[in-house]
Amino acid sequence: MNRPLIALAAIACIAGALALAACSSSSEPGNAPQEGTSGDTYAVALPAVPAKLGEDDAEAWLKTLDENLLDADFLASLSTFSYKTASAALSEPEASTSKDSEKGANSTYSPVSLYYAFALATQGAAGQTATEMNALLGATDPAAVAQNSGNLFRVMASDPYSTTALANSIWMSDNDPFKQSFVDTATQQFYATPFAVKFGTPETDEAIASWIKDNTRGTIDPQVETTSDQLMSIINTVYFKDGWVIPFDVENTKDDTFHAADGDKTVSFMMQKFDDPREYVQTDRYTRASLGFAGGATMSFVLPAEGVTAGSILSDAALLEESLTAPATDLARITFTLPKATFDTSFDLIPPLKSLGLETPFSDQADFSNLTEQPAFISLIKQESHIAWDENGAEASAYTNIGISKMSLMPEDVPAVDFKLDRPFLFAITSAQGAPLFIGVCGNPAA
Numbered sequence: 001m002n003r004p005l006i007a008l009a010a011i012a013c014i015a016g017a018l019a020l021a022a023c024s025s026s027s028e029p030g031n032a033p034q035e036g037t038s039g040d041t042y043a044v045a046l047p048a049v050p051a052k053l054g055e056d057d058a059e060a061w062l063k064t065l066d067e068n069l070l071d072a073d074f075l076a077s078l079s080t081f082s083y084k085t086a087s088a089a090l091s092e093p094e095a096s097t098s099k100d101s102e103k104g105a106n107s108t109y110s111p112v113s114l115y116y117a118f119a120l121a122t123q124g125a126a127g128q129t130a131t132e133m134n135a136l137l138g139a140t141d142p143a144a145v146a147q148n149s150g151n152l153f154r155v156m157a158s159d160p161y162s163t164t165a166l167a168n169s170i171w172m173s174d175n176d177p178f179k180q181s182f183v184d185t186a187t188q189q190f191y192a193t194p195f196a197v198k199f200g201t202p203e204t205d206e207a208i209a210s211w212i213k214d215n216t217r218g219t220i221d222p223q224v225e226t227t228s229d230q231l232m233s234i235i236n237t238v239y240f241k242d243g244w245v246i247p248f249d250v251e252n253t254k255d256d257t258f259h260a261a262d263g264d265k266t267v268s269f270m271m272q273k274f275d276d277p278r279e280y281v282q283t284d285r286y287t288r289a290s291l292g293f294a295g296g297a298t299m300s301f302v303l304p305a306e307g308v309t310a311g312s313i314l315s316d317a318a319l320l321e322e323s324l325t326a327p328a329t330d331l332a333r334i335t336f337t338l339p340k341a342t343f344d345t346s347f348d349l350i351p352p353l354k355s356l357g358l359e360t361p362f363s364d365q366a367d368f369s370n371l372t373e374q375p376a377f378i379s380l381i382k383q384e385s386h387i388a389w390d391e392n393g394a395e396a397s398a399y400t401n402i403g404i405s406k407m408s409l410m411p412e413d414v415p416a417v418d419f420k421l422d423r424p425f426l427f428a429i430t431s432a433q434g435a436p437l438f439i440g441v442c443g444n445p446a447a
Helices: 004-012 058-067 072-091 109-121 127-137 140-157 181-186 202-215 309-314 318-327 350-355
Strands: 033-035 041-045 095-098 164-173 193-196 230-243 252-258 263-273 278-282 286-290 296-302 328-332 333-341 341-348 376-389 393-406 425-430 436-442
Touching: 004 318, 033 333, 041 436, 058 140, 072 127, 072 140, 072 252, 072 350, 072 425, 109 127, 109 140, 109 164, 109 230, 109 376, 109 393, 127 140, 164 181, 164 202, 181 193, 202 230, 202 393, 230 376, 286 318, 296 309, 296 318, 309 318, 328 425, 350 376
Parallel strands: 164 193
Antiparallel strands: 033 041, 095 341, 164 230, 230 393, 252 263, 263 333, 278 286, 278 328, 286 296, 341 376, 376 393, 425 436
């Protein structure tokens, strides 16, 4: 067990959260049986997250790629999911809130974070709920989503050049039984660390927040509030940090004017001129150019043409995807003049996902019978993100929290009743233990 995981386990244990596997005293991954209140036993293997390979270990890297082939259809569906949900989230004015700035003025959304949390939640869905969720995932073969997600996770975790770290966890109500097959998939393909907790307590809220903070390297310190009717939280984190292939010279950083929608602002701009020809894309709607990171990642920038707004590109999923992925058409010696920036964003992702046709998972018709026998629905999809870039490089992080809660079932034929207390009435206040504390009558509220 690595040291960060030990620390996280300690937090959960001290907080009163009985971790299914993380509280095991073993230093190696193994089985940690946990008795459920119904008598079910969960034998959960602590996920053995693949270690990053050394840059000189080419043989092991090639073996990893060979054993975890990235299916072309899966990558295409992930791309479609990413731009479709990004368009919905970033163009929905009420979906995001940026700290220290105008609502929605700055926003960073992580498609891969939502994908992993959402794909794992889908493993617990059945019937129409699973049909709608798989449709949003764009899964041509729903049965293969977990395997393909696992392959991508293993490749990203092992990549000797990558500076991206993914982590998953599942936080389960300790009073409710869950399907062993779901837990096995969560730990074996999504590498989710499992915890059994009492939701709706400060201890659980603190443990979840600490797990997120640790796995985003302290860049996000969330306020977590769970409720007692919650069955599960499925949480993904993604963290990225890397330096530019060619850093900007701080001597060339100057203050200049940024023409914001609400007026001109004075900000610090970095400047770098590339004498070697570089690829770029220019159309009548936008121009795109990219900067490379030392680890092989890239950061693309799309500048809308005069008269075209960023919002009009964001609101069109196909145009958004085109602007960020269309093959380069030209070469030029590019001078980048880029404002330094840092900002944090919080998203409520249920409204954007509803706009994409997802309804059943959020309703009283939701079916998560592959997760639990308890009727349940998705009550929360929250994402918070952080991003910053300067002369040296960029750092970005995000977490996605999908909350699944118990469903209160209602009889089918429920009459409607008008209860208008406009004449004398009685009242009573009773303690939680059933003791009548107050009994009275209200004959004249105006007296």
